[in-house]
Amino acid sequence: MSESKPKERRSFRRLSYLVNNRMQLTMAFYMLAVLLGVAGLYLAALFLLPGQGTIEQLNAQETREVMLRANLIYFVLAACILFTVIILVSHRVAGPAFVIERALKGINTGNLDQRLSLRKRDYLKTMATEVNTLAQSMRDRQELLQDLDRCLQEPDVSAARELVQRLLRDEPAKTSDEPEVVEAPEESVSA
DSSP states (O other), X not given: OOOOOOOOOOOOOOSOSOSSHHHHHHHHHHHHHHHHHHHHHHHHHHHHSOOHHHHXXXXXXXXXXXXXXXXXXXXXXXXXXXXXXXXXXXXXXXHHHHHHHHHHHHHHTTOXXXXXXXXXXXXXXXXXXXXXXXXXXHHXXXXXXXXXXXXHHTTOHHHHHHHHHHHHTTOOSSOOOOOOOEEEOTTOOBO
């Protein structure tokens, strides 16, 4: 009787953390810029504190209150700025993700006539191109199946065989260039 060893689980380690260099580095740059802006706000808040002679005249409780107010103002302003920047930057990803999701739902329900269009500076354009290619491929297969149905209705066995072979080889019904993602004006994102 042989002892069965538990299957060893291979650990997965990503070799490169920059999967989409342009997008990841741009977002990192935005976050770094926000961090530097927040640090600048903090320095500005420190300079707005009362002058050196005045602060020495304050007792411990008053000094504490001034510091708490300055820090509160600083953190509220920093949070507002950070929130705004994150919303603006994430919109470049969330908007296209929403459009792609809506297009995939449409494809799933049989609407193959969609073309994705993203704004000029949006991310996920390669994914949108792949969704457009998928829709085109499915349209081509649908045309092949319609041709096959016609061949089977008028007993043309040789033509039906050829169409089945094309389907098995994943050949499109007609050769066409790979569809590109159409760039929409900056204001709109549509499917």
